[in-house]
Each structure stands twice: as C-alpha cells, then as structure tokens.
Amino acid sequence: MAHLACQLPQNKVRVSFRLADIVHALGGSLVGGEDFQVSRISSLSQASPSDITFLSSAQYAKELQSTKAGVVILSPAHRALARPDQTLIVTDQPYLYYARLTQWWQSQLNAQLNESEPRVHPTAFIHPSAKVDPSARIGPFCVVEREATIGAHSWLKSRVSVGERCVISERVILHSGVVIGADGFGFAKDPQGWVKIEQLGAVRIAQDVEIGANSCVDRGALEDTVIEQGVKLDNLVQIAHNVHIGEHTAMAACVGVAGSAKIGKHCTVGGAAVVLGHLSVADHVHISAASVVTKSISKPGHYTGFFPIDENANWEKNAVTLKQLHRMRERVRALEQALQK
Amino acid sequence: MAHLACQLPQNKVRVSFRLADIVHALGGSLVGGEDFQVSRISSLSQASPSDITFLSSAQYAKELQSTKAGVVILSPAHRALARPDQTLIVTDQPYLYYARLTQWWQSQLNAQLNESEPRVHPTAFIHPSAKVDPSARIGPFCVVEREATIGAHSWLKSRVSVGERCVISERVILHSGVVIGADGFGFAKDPQGWVKIEQLGAVRIAQDVEIGANSCVDRGALEDTVIEQGVKLDNLVQIAHNVHIGEHTAMAACVGVAGSAKIGKHCTVGGAAVVLGHLSVADHVHISAASVVTKSISKPGHYTGFFPIDENANWEKNAVTLKQLHRMRERVRALEQALQK
Amino acid sequence: MAHLACQLPQNKVRVSFRLADIVHALGGSLVGGEDFQVSRISSLSQASPSDITFLSSAQYAKELQSTKAGVVILSPAHRALARPDQTLIVTDQPYLYYARLTQWWQSQLNAQLNESEPRVHPTAFIHPSAKVDPSARIGPFCVVEREATIGAHSWLKSRVSVGERCVISERVILHSGVVIGADGFGFAKDPQGWVKIEQLGAVRIAQDVEIGANSCVDRGALEDTVIEQGVKLDNLVQIAHNVHIGEHTAMAACVGVAGSAKIGKHCTVGGAAVVLGHLSVADHVHISAASVVTKSISKPGHYTGFFPIDENANWEKNAVTLKQLHRMRERVRALEQALQK
Structure with missing residues (x-):
C-alpha cells in the first residue's frame, strides 16, 4: 500500500499556449510552426513532445540532440x-528568455485562475492605521501592524508579519512565514x-525585493x-538590526547577517554563511556557502572558509593535528634553523 | 519573587493505565503484577514508584539497580x-517497545481528550479546490492553497502553509510554522x-513523513x-527546489539542502550540516553535524568536516597558521629535499 | 522611478518629551536646560539638535566633540x-541609562497608542482550557493550546504557537513566528x-525570557x-527536547542546541553556533559564532572553532593541504628523527 512521493500524482496544471503568442510577447526569432501548442516548460532531458525547453550552455549540447x-x-x-x-526560438540570452x-x-495562469480571488484575503489582519496600496496582495493570516506601509503590486503570501512603521516598497514579494520588524x-x-x-527603529525594504519563507528582518x-x-x-535568512544590504545582492538560505553589518551591492552570499556584526563588505563580493566573515572585506572577489569534508x-586525525598546528609550525621553523646551521 | 523554570508547575497529565492493558496492546512477557497502575513513562533515574521505564543498553545497569x-x-x-x-516487561527490543x-x-490520552475537537480547526483556511481527506487533522491558522492535497490521517499542526498543487500523502505530520511549496x-x-x-513545479511528500517546526520545502x-x-x-530545515530525499532519511535541525541535490535512502544528516546544490549522496551515508557536503558522495559511510573547537x-594561533598551511607544506617538502642531499 | 530603501520615507513617530521628565523618571544629574524638548533617541554621529544620545566609551570621544x-x-x-x-545627563552607566x-x-508611546488595543487580539486562538493571565498580551493569530499557561505581563507577538501543557512565566516576550512545544x-x-x-513532556519558560522571531523550543x-x-x-534559534538553559544566558541568531544539552548560567553563544546533544556547558562559558561544541565544557572561558575565511x-590550497595534515605531521616527525641522528 505504501507509495513513493515520485509516484504520487503530480497536480499538473493543464494548459497550452500557442507558440506564436509566446514569441509575440517575448520576442526572439521563431524557426518552425507558429501554431504549435506548448503545454509545459521543461528541461531538455525531461521534456515531452508538447514541451518547450532551453539550451543555456553548450555543455548540454548532447541533451539537445536527444x-x-x-x-x-x-x-x-x-x-x-x-x-x-x-x-526553435533563437534569442541572444536563452536563460533570461x-x-x-x-x-x-x-x-x-493567474489571469485564468485568480480573477475571483480577493487582493486582501479576508483572514488577514491589517491595522486601521496601516497603508496598503490597493494593488498589493495580502494572503491568509498576514499581519500588517500599526502605521506599516505596503507598496503597489507587492505580495505578502500566507502568514507574513510586517511590524509597526515598517515600509515595504513596490513589487516586493514576502513568502510565507516571513517576519519583518x-x-x-x-x-x-x-x-x-x-x-x-x-528597538525604536523600523525596517525599510525597497522595490523588487524578494524574501524567502520564514526569513526574518x-x-x-x-x-x-x-x-x-x-x-x-x-x-x-536572518537579517539583524541596522544591517544595510546594497542593491541586487542575493543571499542563499540559512544565511545570518549580524547587527549593523553593511553589505555592498551585487554581492552573493552562499547558504548558511555568516557575516559578523559591524563589518563592511564591498560591492561585488562573493562569499561561499558556510563561510564566516569575521573582518570587513574591502576588495571585490570570492572568499571562502569552511573545513573540507x-x-x-x-x-578525526586531521582535526586532532589541527589543534597542534601552531606547535607544528614552530617545529618546522626549528627544523629549518637546525638545517641552516 | 523570581522563580526558576525548573520550579514552575509541570502541567502533568493525570492518568493511569493498567499494566496488563499495556502488555495486551504491545506484547512482551509480564513479570509481576498485572493490576499495577502505571501513571507515567519516565527515565530510570527520574522514575517514581508508579512509573514505567526502560533499559535500552547495559551501560545503564547501575541506574537499573537504583x-x-x-x-x-x-x-x-x-x-x-x-x-x-x-x-518487568521482557521484550527483545526495549527501546522500540x-x-x-x-x-x-x-x-x-487523545481518545479521552480530543473527541470533541474538530478535525479541521474552524480558523484554518482551505481553498475550495484543495482536497483534504476527511481523516486529516488541520490545526489553527493553517493554509491549504489551491488544488493542494492532504492525505488520510495526516496532521498539520498550527500555522502550517501548504502551497498550491502540493501533494501531502498519508500519515504525514507537519509541525507548526512549516511552509511547503x-x-x-x-x-x-x-x-x-x-x-x-x-517556480512552476510543486512539492510531493510521501507517506509517514514528519517535518519539524518552521522548516521549509x-x-x-x-x-x-x-x-x-x-x-x-x-x-x-531548509529543502530547496528540486531536491529529492530518499526513503527513511533523517535530518536534524537547521540542515540546509541546496537546489537539485539528490539524497539517498536511509541517510542521516547531523544538525546544521549543509549539502550544496546539484550533488548526489548515496544511500546509507551519514553526515556529521555542521559539515558541508561540497562533492557528491558515492560510497556509504560516515563523513565529517568542521573545525574542532x-x-x-x-x-586564534592555529587559525592564523592555517592560512599559511599550503606554504608550510612547501617548507616541509624543502626540508625533506635538503635532508635527502 | 526606482528608489532606494534609504530614500523611502521613515515612518518616524512624532513625539517629544521634556528633559526634566526623563531625569525625574530615570535619575542622573542634569547639566543644562530642564525644559529642553527631546524628540528622538539617536547615536552621536546621527543625532539632530533635538535628539538625545549617549557616550558609552571614551573611544567615541571624537564623535562627542562633533x-x-x-x-x-x-x-x-x-x-x-x-x-x-x-x-548633559551625567550617570555612572550611560549605556544602561x-x-x-x-x-x-x-x-x-505605548501609553499614547495602545489604550484602545485589546490585550488579547480577537483573531488569536486560545484553547478554553488554557490559562492566560489577564495582564498578558496575545497578538494576532497566536495559538495557545490545551492547558498551556501564559503568565502575567507576558507578550506573544503575532503568530506565536504555544503547545499543550507548556508553561510561560511572567514578563516573557515571544516574537512573531515562535513555536514553543x-x-x-x-x-x-x-x-x-x-x-x-x-513527546510526552512539555516546555517551561521562566520569568523575563525573550525569544526571537521564528525560533523553536x-x-x-x-x-x-x-x-x-x-x-x-x-x-x-533551535532548542531541542530536554535542553536546559541556565539563567541569563544569551544566544544569538541561528544557534542550534541539540537534545538534552545542559547550558549553564550567564553564558553567551554566538550566531549560528551549534551545541551537540547530551553535553554540559559550565556557567560563564562564551562560545564564538559558528563554532561547534562537541564535548562538554567544564571550565568558564571563551571557546572558538571555525575555519578562517x-x-x-x-x-582551496589550504583546504587541500588540510586533508593531508595528519600525514604532514608524520613527515615533520620523520624529519626531526632524521636530524637527531
């Protein structure tokens, strides 16, 4: 009676779109049948005959053939x-396409499905003094506290809390369980x-920010x-008080940024990395997963620090030796001096 | 006036069960009074005279005596x-017993207490197009989105979100704050x-899965x-998009698994460990706490990687030296060559 | 049209208080105008002429001048x-002041704003058998399960879950998304x-505890x-079952404490550190961020263990060498023995 998740029914959305409509909307040169009906977006290896897929790099050329x-x-x-x-759809940047x-x-899909859905879910709690743009979507059991602001076209999924006086700008997406403020x-x-x-300050979040489930600012x-x-x-992700994160920086899951750290623009921070408090990280810095930033970084580049698995x-043998590493360096120095004599 | 938490009243459930009823339900050989009234399950060292306890290993033999x-x-x-x-209850596997x-x-206890509790809490929000088995329990402020499926005897504790088209199979437990999809x-x-x-895919969760509080898939x-x-x-725990986790694998708290990683069956992953994206981990692999899996692991075994405290x-001394480790290896090589001459 | 978050309007609270009233309430020697109207608390470097600020250490003496x-x-x-x-307000401990x-x-501010707010938000769900002190505040979409206890002057912010039979003492603050029990x-x-x-036990939380957003006990x-x-x-923060945390210990974000660990009083644990299960940590132990406690610590002090970034x-070069470290120690030993001959 037991069944595997991979055998569970996929709740696939049944739709299809005319290929010419896609190209009309998104551009690119169409090579082949414009009346082709596309029923799914898929990967090269998993695609069915009614699917559309993409080749982002020559390394998948083999999959393209098959x-x-x-x-x-x-x-x-x-x-x-x-x-x-x-x-084919031929376009300069297939991945962006x-x-x-x-x-x-x-x-x-949303146009088909959501027309009857209310923009503010009836179960959400919005304080009377909060300002919510009429175009914003607020999901079930969201909480928007006193004098908070939710900008145009922003979307709070289910169970998001936005604390008092916090400002959420336009086109911001806050996933379920997020706590702002x-x-x-x-x-x-x-x-x-x-x-x-x-804590007498608040949180300000600018346009086009997206924050994942159960993250905290x-x-x-x-x-x-x-x-x-x-x-x-x-x-x-944990963003502590008085942190400043520059434009277009991206952080993977489980990252923690401690208080008053200032992260530059266009940075990337790998999963579970930690940035300690009161540090500055320059623009265009890339931190590997699970690395701990303990000093300010002023030079763009790629930084890493975790114990190799x-x-x-x-x-165990290496870890024991590591606890004697400083002593070992002294032994190497002693050997060098002995040899020099 | 201050009091410690260990002095706070324990809200103990007052119950007692006849020992013979336990053995009747669960098996084992009873040595002693079948009319004994058991009022609590406890550990060897903490047990009171009306408690039942267990000896899982000979290393606790001393506690058994006292x-x-x-x-x-x-x-x-x-x-x-x-x-x-x-x-005594004598049985082959006391810990399993x-x-x-x-x-x-x-x-x-539940039979005594829950009879009057509704299976679907009146505060839960279930989209009209979702399919919830009549035997499933849905707690306060849960959200089951459009076309999601909740299988028989599954239990969503309070404040769980299951996103659209996600499929939860039978006997799944999702603890408070979980976000699926x-x-x-x-x-x-x-x-x-x-x-x-x-993200046009969904999440499929098979039978008998349990997911802890505030975890995300x-x-x-x-x-x-x-x-x-x-x-x-x-x-x-964070499970990123397109991850596949094999049967009976267990992951401790704060683990992060990055996108498209494929974890085998019967694995264990210690707390706060990280598995990077697009990797494969074989069946029966055991990852220690706080270790970072950076390459696929094809061989069952026990793997570890963190800096010893x-x-x-x-x-500090060892960490400074560590940043020169490669240079030190060269010095050792130079010494070896000098000595060989 | 794009704007930065730092240019978004700050939802500042417009208030002002008479300086003499502050000194009357909090003590300290006032040097200067008691009728001065203070409109904000600020830092030395950011303060405006109507702000109050503080000098906590001589290292900011320069900012004091300007x-x-x-x-x-x-x-x-x-x-x-x-x-x-x-x-000036002159006082022995300016930071505490x-x-x-x-x-x-x-x-x-709260006296001005909250008078009309209900102590228990109408959207909260409190089980009829739970005991909630009349002075406690319970925010939107909180869940207090069967036979749980919430003590006097405690405050559950939005979307907090307190499980059955758990005991929350007086003046406890649980931030949004916290899951107890x-x-x-x-x-x-x-x-x-x-x-x-x-899991047949519960959670007991003593007076004056504060637990941050989306943490779990x-x-x-x-x-x-x-x-x-x-x-x-x-x-x-993740606190596993049967953990005991001593008085006045503080833990930064993303820390995980595994099952049955016993942490002493007056400890501090840095962000993303991990304490493994069944360990004891003495009073007055300080664990650095991102460190993994793998053995009991019986001596007060400062402990650290993470790979330097x-x-x-x-x-990469050092990590590769690290995987040969034990072998390198043997080479150093061999060199020492060769030289001794």
Whole structure:
C-alpha cells in the first residue's frame, strides 16, 4: 500500500499556449510552426513532445540532440547544434528568455485562475492605521501592524508579519512565514541580568525585493534596517538590526547577517554563511556557502572558509593535528634553523 | 519573587493505565503484577514508584539497580541485572517497545481528550479546490492553497502553509510554522538585476513523513521537489527546489539542502550540516553535524568536516597558521629535499 | 522611478518629551536646560539638535566633540570631554541609562497608542482550557493550546504557537513566528523505518525570557525542556527536547542546541553556533559564532572553532593541504628523527 512521493500524482496544471503568442510577447526569432501548442516548460532531458525547453550552455549540447521537446530556446551560436527539424526560438540570452517565459506563463495562469480571488484575503489582519496600496496582495493570516506601509503590486503570501512603521516598497514579494520588524537583539548588561534596549527603529525594504519563507528582518535599534532594491533573500535568512544590504545582492538560505553589518551591492552570499556584526563588505563580493566573515572585506572577489569534508576517520586525525598546528609550525621553523646551521 | 523554570508547575497529565492493558496492546512477557497502575513513562533515574521505564543498553545497569520505577521494560539478556522483586516487561527490543508505548499512551490520552475537537480547526483556511481527506487533522491558522492535497490521517499542526498543487500523502505530520511549496530561489541575471524564474513545479511528500517546526520545502522550478516515505526532518530545515530525499532519511535541525541535490535512502544528516546544490549522496551515508557536503558522495559511510573547537587563544594561533598551511607544506617538502642531499 | 530603501520615507513617530521628565523618571544629574524638548533617541554621529544620545566609551570621544545632539548621556569620568555648552545627563552607566531610556520612551508611546488595543487580539486562538493571565498580551493569530499557561505581563507577538501543557512565566516576550512545544525529534529505529517516540513532556519558560522571531523550543520526550529566567534567544534559534538553559544566558541568531544539552548560567553563544546533544556547558562559558561544541565544557572561558575565511584561491590550497595534515605531521616527525641522528 505504501507509495513513493515520485509516484504520487503530480497536480499538473493543464494548459497550452500557442507558440506564436509566446514569441509575440517575448520576442526572439521563431524557426518552425507558429501554431504549435506548448503545454509545459521543461528541461531538455525531461521534456515531452508538447514541451518547450532551453539550451543555456553548450555543455548540454548532447541533451539537445536527444531531447523530445517540441520547442527549444537557444542562442544563434548554438543553433547549428540542433536537429534540422527542431522547432526553435533563437534569442541572444536563452536563460533570461526562459526566466521571462516562466513569468509570462505564470501571469497567463493567474489571469485564468485568480480573477475571483480577493487582493486582501479576508483572514488577514491589517491595522486601521496601516497603508496598503490597493494593488498589493495580502494572503491568509498576514499581519500588517500599526502605521506599516505596503507598496503597489507587492505580495505578502500566507502568514507574513510586517511590524509597526515598517515600509515595504513596490513589487516586493514576502513568502510565507516571513517576519519583518521583530525587535533587534539588543540588551545592556546589568548585575541583575540583561536589560532590554527597546528597538525604536523600523525596517525599510525597497522595490523588487524578494524574501524567502520564514526569513526574518529585524527592526533597527535607533535608525532603520535597510534593504535596497532588487535584493533577493532565500528562506530562513536572518537579517539583524541596522544591517544595510546594497542593491541586487542575493543571499542563499540559512544565511545570518549580524547587527549593523553593511553589505555592498551585487554581492552573493552562499547558504548558511555568516557575516559578523559591524563589518563592511564591498560591492561585488562573493562569499561561499558556510563561510564566516569575521573582518570587513574591502576588495571585490570570492572568499571562502569552511573545513573540507572527509571520511570521518580522516577528519578525526586531521582535526586532532589541527589543534597542534601552531606547535607544528614552530617545529618546522626549528627544523629549518637546525638545517641552516 | 523570581522563580526558576525548573520550579514552575509541570502541567502533568493525570492518568493511569493498567499494566496488563499495556502488555495486551504491545506484547512482551509480564513479570509481576498485572493490576499495577502505571501513571507515567519516565527515565530510570527520574522514575517514581508508579512509573514505567526502560533499559535500552547495559551501560545503564547501575541506574537499573537504583531506579524507583514501578515497572522496567528490558531485554531477556538484561533480565538478570534487575532486582528480583522488580516488575518487568521482557521484550527483545526495549527501546522500540518504549517508542510504541509512547504512541499507545498518546493515543489513549487523545481518545479521552480530543473527541470533541474538530478535525479541521474552524480558523484554518482551505481553498475550495484543495482536497483534504476527511481523516486529516488541520490545526489553527493553517493554509491549504489551491488544488493542494492532504492525505488520510495526516496532521498539520498550527500555522502550517501548504502551497498550491502540493501533494501531502498519508500519515504525514507537519509541525507548526512549516511552509511547503514556497517558491524556489531561482533568478536569471540581467544587467538590470535579477529576473525571477517563476517556480512552476510543486512539492510531493510521501507517506509517514514528519517535518519539524518552521522548516521549509520549496516548490520545484519545473519538476517537483520530492520527499520519499518515512523521511524525518527536524525543525528549521531548509529543502530547496528540486531536491529529492530518499526513503527513511533523517535530518536534524537547521540542515540546509541546496537546489537539485539528490539524497539517498536511509541517510542521516547531523544538525546544521549543509549539502550544496546539484550533488548526489548515496544511500546509507551519514553526515556529521555542521559539515558541508561540497562533492557528491558515492560510497556509504560516515563523513565529517568542521573545525574542532578549542580555547579561543589556541584557536586564534592555529587559525592564523592555517592560512599559511599550503606554504608550510612547501617548507616541509624543502626540508625533506635538503635532508635527502 | 526606482528608489532606494534609504530614500523611502521613515515612518518616524512624532513625539517629544521634556528633559526634566526623563531625569525625574530615570535619575542622573542634569547639566543644562530642564525644559529642553527631546524628540528622538539617536547615536552621536546621527543625532539632530533635538535628539538625545549617549557616550558609552571614551573611544567615541571624537564623535562627542562633533555631535549635533541636544543632550548627551555620559559618565562623570567623560564629562570633561564634552563641549562646555553641551546639555548633559551625567550617570555612572550611560549605556544602561540608554537602555532604560528606550524602555521609558517606548512605554510613553505605548501609553499614547495602545489604550484602545485589546490585550488579547480577537483573531488569536486560545484553547478554553488554557490559562492566560489577564495582564498578558496575545497578538494576532497566536495559538495557545490545551492547558498551556501564559503568565502575567507576558507578550506573544503575532503568530506565536504555544503547545499543550507548556508553561510561560511572567514578563516573557515571544516574537512573531515562535513555536514553543513542537514535538522533539525522537524516533526509534526499526527495520521498516523510524518509529515515532511521542513527546510526552512539555516546555517551561521562566520569568523575563525573550525569544526571537521564528525560533523553536521543542517539548521534552519524558521530562520538560526548561529555559531559566532572564534567558535571551535571538531569531531562528533551535532548542531541542530536554535542553536546559541556565539563567541569563544569551544566544544569538541561528544557534542550534541539540537534545538534552545542559547550558549553564550567564553564558553567551554566538550566531549560528551549534551545541551537540547530551553535553554540559559550565556557567560563564562564551562560545564564538559558528563554532561547534562537541564535548562538554567544564571550565568558564571563551571557546572558538571555525575555519578562517580567506580569498577563495588561498582557501582551496589550504583546504587541500588540510586533508593531508595528519600525514604532514608524520613527515615533520620523520624529519626531526632524521636530524637527531
């Protein structure tokens, strides 16, 4: 009776679009049948005959030869790699075309499905003093607190909290469980314990930011926490109080950025990396997954720091030695001096 | 006036069950009074005279001697270690017996308490097009989006979101705050910034999966994200788009699995470990806590990679040396060559 | 049309308080105009003429000279560093004074704003058998399950879940998305897969604890999970079943503490650090960010363990060498022995 998830029914959306309509909307040169009905976007290897797919790099040329896809999006440079009878959309940036195609596809589906859905779900709680643009979408059980602002075309999925006085700009997407504007972690030490420093700032999030499920952006202590336009944060990301994240920086899941850190523009931060507090990271810096930024980084580049994984028995031997590494360096120095004599 | 949490009242459930009823339901050989009333399951060291406990390994034999427990579950091999007057349940796998006893215990409590509770909490939001099995339990403020499916005997605790078209099979437990089917983190790069790739896949979760509080499983980009039967995920775990997790694999809290990774069956992943994207991990692989899987692992075994903790002053010296490690290896090589001459 | 978040309107609260009222409430010696109207708390460098700020350490003496702040809080020792015409509050512990000022400030605002807000939000779900003190505040979409207890003056922000039989003491703050009392991660192994061990304990949280957004504290397996008074946990922290955290310990964001670990009093744990299960950590232990505690720590002190970040190319060379470190030690030993001969 047990069944595998891969055998569970896929709740596929049944749709199809005319190929000429896609090209009309998104551009590119169509090679082949404009009346072709596309029923799904797929990968080269998984595509069925009614699917559209894309070739983003020559390294998949082999899959291009064997794909069953009805239509392939590719660049002029790769056109010769396709089978002669293959229906094609030829465009300079196939991966970007694919991204835009997913957006067009989704908007077509939404137009069919969402017309009757209310923009503000009846279960959401919006404080009377909050300002929500009429074009914003607010999902079930969202909370928009006192004097918060939600800009045009922004979308709070289910169960999002936006704290008081926080400002969400236009076209921002906040996924389920996101918390914007919880108190920053601020306490003063006292012999009796920790004394709370009330967090009097707020959070400001600029246009076209997207924040993943269950991520948190804390309000500032005195000034605001600021996320600039086009920033993309994955799930379970922690942004502490008074952090500033520059435009178009992207952070993968489980990243933590500590208080008052200032991250530049166009940076990328790999999953589960950590940036300590009060540091500055320059524009165009790329941090590998699971790395810990402990000093400010002023030079663009690629930075890494994690222990390489190994078979446990090897790791144990190396880890034990590592705890003596400084001593070993001294032994090497002693050997060098002995040899010099 | 201050009090410690350990002095706060324990909201203990007052119940008692007849020992013979337990043995009747779960098996094992009863040695001693079948009319004994068991009021709590406890550990050997904490047990009171009306409690039942278990001996899972001979290493706790000393605690067995001194326990105040009314009843001890143990294996035939350990029977001689018990006091002669001790009431016993003798069974081949005492730890498994204990697990089943907790289930039986809980089900007895639920039978007493939950009869009047509605299966679908009146505050939950279920889209009219979603399919929820009549035996499923849906807690307060849960969200089941359009065309999602919730299978028989599955249980969504409070504040769980299941996104559109996601499929939850039978006997799945999703703890509070879980988000199934948020968008995967997919963007194409463009001179103007990141262009969203709409995530058109869904999530499929097979039978007997349990997912901990505030964990996230993202929907796939084109194909679905898949979690096979019997998988157990702890709290605050991140499963990215198009990941595939094989049967009966267990992951501790704070683990992150990046996009399109394929994890085998019967694996275990320790807390806060990270698996990078597009990797394959074989069946029966065990990853230690806080380790970063950066390459596919094709061989079953135990793998580890994290920096050993030390007193900060030692760590600092070793960390500084570590940044010169490659240079040190060259010095050792130079010494070896000098000595060979 | 695009705008930066730093240009978005700040939803500043317009208020002002008379300086003499502040000193009357909080103490300290006022040097200068008691009728001065303070409109904001700010930092030395960001302050406007109507702002109050503080000097916590002589290292900011330069900023003190150039600050535009109307009022500066400082210690007697630093008084001579201020400009002669500067209005001052002189007090022994300026940072603590600042913390208390933020609390006083917030309470003044709340007195103005919250009078009409209900203490229990109408959208919250509280089980009829739960005990909620009349002075507690329960925010939108909170869930308080069967027989749970919420103490006096505690505050559950939006979307907090407190599971059955869990006990929250007085003056506890639980931020949005917190989950108290989800099941601990407990399973017994069986040839057919994992067998759930029902988690029959609860969670007890003592006075003055604060827990950050989307953090989780799991219920105990048999005994309770316990968090002692004055503990402060940041966002996205995971506390597993049967953990015990001593008084006034603070943990930064993304920390994970595995099952049955016992953490002492007055400890600090840096962001994203991990404490493995069944360990004991003494009082007054300080763990650096991103470090993994793998053995019990019995001595107060500062402990660290993470790989130092570096330019990726250097890291790669050092990481490769690290996997041969044990072998390198043997080579060094061989060299030493060869030289001794």
